Amino acid sequence: MNSAHDLGGMQGFGPVRPEAHEPVFHAEWERHALAMTLAMGATGLWNLDASRHARESLPAATYLGSSYYGIWLAALESLLVARGAVTAEEWASGELQQPGLKLPRILQADQVDAALAAGSPTERPSATPARFAVGQAVRTRLMHPATHTRLPRYARGREGVIARVHGPHVLADANAHRQTGEPEVVSWLYSVCFDASALWGESAEPRASVHLDLWETHLLPVDDPQGQP
Amino acid sequence: MPHDHNHHDHDHDRSHLGAEELRVRALQSLLTQKGYLDPVALDRIIETYGTEVGPHNGAQVVAKAWTEPEYARWLAEDATAAIASLGHQGRQGEHMVALFNTETEHHLVVCTLCSCYPWPVLGLPPVWYKSAPYRSRAVMEPRAVLADFGVTLPESMHVRVWDSTAEVRYLVIPHRPAGTEGWTAQQLATLVTRDSMIGTGLAMPPQASEHVEVAGAQP
Numbered sequence: 486m487n488s489a490h491d492l493g494g495m496q497g498f499g500p501v502r503p504e505a506h507e508p509v510f511h512a513e514w515e516r517h518a519l520a521m522t523l524a525m526g527a528t529g530l531w532n533l534d535a536s537r538h539a540r541e542s543l544p545a546a547t548y549l550g551s552s553y554y555g556i557w558l559a560a561l562e563s564l565l566v567a568r569g570a571v572t573a574e575e576w577a578s579g580e581l582q583q584p585g586l587k588l589p590r591i592l593q594a595d596q597v598d599a600a601l602a603a604g605s606p607t608e609r610p611s612a613t614p615a616r617f618a619v620g621q622a623v624r625t626r627l628m629h630p631a632t633h634t635r636l637p638r639y640a641r642g643r644e645g646v647i648a649r650v651h652g653p654h655v656l657a658d659a660n661a662h663r664q665t666g667e668p669e670v671v672s673w674l675y676s677v678c679f680d681a682s683a684l685w686g687e688s689a690e691p692r693a694s695v696h697l698d699l700w701e702t703h704l705l706p707v708d709d710p711q712g713q714p
Numbered sequence: 715m716p717h718d719h720n721h722h723d724h725d726h727d728r729s730h731l732g733a734e735e736l737r738v739r740a741l742q743s744l745l746t747q748k749g750y751l752d753p754v755a756l757d758r759i760i761e762t763y764g765t766e767v768g769p770h771n772g773a774q775v776v777a778k779a780w781t782e783p784e785y786a787r788w789l790a791e792d793a794t795a796a797i798a799s800l801g802h803q804g805r806q807g808e809h810m811v812a813l814f815n816t817e818t819e820h821h822l823v824v825c826t827l828c829s830c831y832p833w834p835v836l837g838l839p840p841v842w843y844k845s846a847p848y849r850s851r852a853v854m855e856p857r858a859v860l861a862d863f864g865v866t867l868p869e870s871m872h873v874r875v876w877d878s879t880a881e882v883r884y885l886v887i888p889h890r891p892a893g894t895e896g897w898t899a900q901q902l903a904t905l906v907t908r909d910s911m912i913g914t915g916l917a918m919p920p921q922a923s924e925h926v927e928v929a930g931a932q933p
Contacts, residue, residue: 490827490828491826491827492826492827492846492849492850493826493827493849493850493853493854493877494850494853494854495846495850496850498845498846498847498850498851499847500847500862501842501845501847501848501851501859501862501863502842502845502847502862503840503842503862503863503909503914504840504841504842507840507841509763509764509768509837509838510764511841512734512735513735514734514735514737514738514739516760516764517738517739517742517756517760518738519759519760519763519838520755520756520757520759520760521738521741521742521745521751521756523759523805524750524751524752524755524756524759525745525750525751528750537827537828540828541827541828549846552841553829553841553844553845558738558741565745570748570750571744571745571748575744576741576744579737579740579741579743579744580744581744581747581748584748584749585747585748585749585750586748588749588750591749591750591751591752592751592752592755593752593755594752594754594755594757594758596755597755597758597759597762598758598762600805601759601762601804601805602803602804602805603804603805604803604804604805604806604807604808605805605808606808606809606881607808607809607880607881608809635827635879635880636879637826637827637877637879639826639853639854640877649811651809651880651882654809654880654881655881657880657881674880674882676811676876676882678874684853684854685854688854689854690855690856690857690858690873691869692869692870692871692872692873693856693857693872693873693874693875694872694873694874694875695853695874695875695876695877696874696875696876696877697877697879698877698878698879698880698882699879699880700880
């Protein structure tokens with residue numbers, strides 16, 4: 486979706502302001518926002534792509550006006566309410582009104598280390614061979630889905646070259662909207678290298694390239710008419 | 715001045731602190747009463763990312779790559795396995811790629827769409843990495859962004875920006891500073907900053923390191 490999260494190439498946000506000796510957390514509540522988000526993610530109520538989609542679906546002004554942990558908290562609320570795990574009234578008041586759902590998993594303290602060390606790998610076997618090879622010229626699709634996509638606006642309908650074949654991975658664009666019990670969609674993932682001038686024209690800095698990780702569903706052979714702007 | 719603005723942001727945060735603390739505490743209590751959370755598990759998550767995982771992990775990887783060519787080759791071929799061999803693996807580092815800076819190429823990592831970052835080697839991302847200025851500008855004007863960090867690259871250097879749009883996570887292996895011949899991996903790790911592994915900085919030159927002062931540290 487074309488929302489406020491898709492920031493690449495936007496202008497007017499001012500300089501980057503690194504903070505000297507920055508602490509890991511700036512307030513106690515940030516620790517808990519992080520931990521709650523990770524622990525609720527481990528329950529199986531939603532996947533990582535769905536949580537990213539919940540964040541980018543926040544109103545644009547909320548997204549741009551919130552700290553990053555503020556965005557996480559707001560998205561956690563929308564996911565919990567959408568899945569029926571809490572009511573909007575409970576979230577607003579903090580008061581329990583109805584008993585909890587039976588969740589697929591509850592992350593217990595003695596499972597945390599193993600769960601974090603395992604992570605959630607997204608590489609999967611593929612029934613089909615890779616369509617593209619390193620060195621091949623490709624063009625990204627010109628598309629504007631209202632749903633989740635990992636092909637940013639600044640790189641749509643652009644010509645690049647396959648730089649790496651990462652392997653077959655769960656397709657994030659589909660996984661964000663996958664219902665419980667539906668199979669994962671798997672697609673080959675590539676690192677695609679774009680010359681800066683192919684993305685930014687005369688505004689490009691000299692001697693620069695941008696690499697994006699894109700799935701086969703985002704890519705077309707360079708001469709395919711579907712990708713023409 | 716950047717410093718003044720940071721100061722301002724802190725004051726801004728502080729004015730909301732009380733309300734945010736109370737709200738998050740109430741939510742955690744609600745989700746615990748629902749039976750969704752084990753509060754001790756939350757403490758363990760906070761401990762892990764608050765004190766255990768951090769850029770010292772990545773610095774260990776970089777220093778080993780600088781001192782052991784065989785390890786550097788492994789890191790180039792299969793970064794996930796090479797990094798896991800040092801005990802750094804898992805969430806937000808399931809599929810790792812190491813990017814080696816050279817005399818002619820400089821790598822810079824960003825996530826324009828959210829905040830993807832290699833947690834097992836760098837810990838949680840700094841605020842600027844998740845902020846609109848960095849995410850909007852890194853792909854379009856990387857040299858201008860580097861200037862905000864006080865870094866100027868030679869004009870002949872090719873800059874490669876890596877936008878983390880999937881579950882692959884990137885670790886920049888900075889160029890080893892001159893004048894460090896004969897240093898041990900442990901000594902070299904003190905020169906490897908977090909920013910040098912994102913690509914917004916360079917490894918510190920030996921004289922700038924405040925930490926390498928033990929007797930016999932230099933040959």
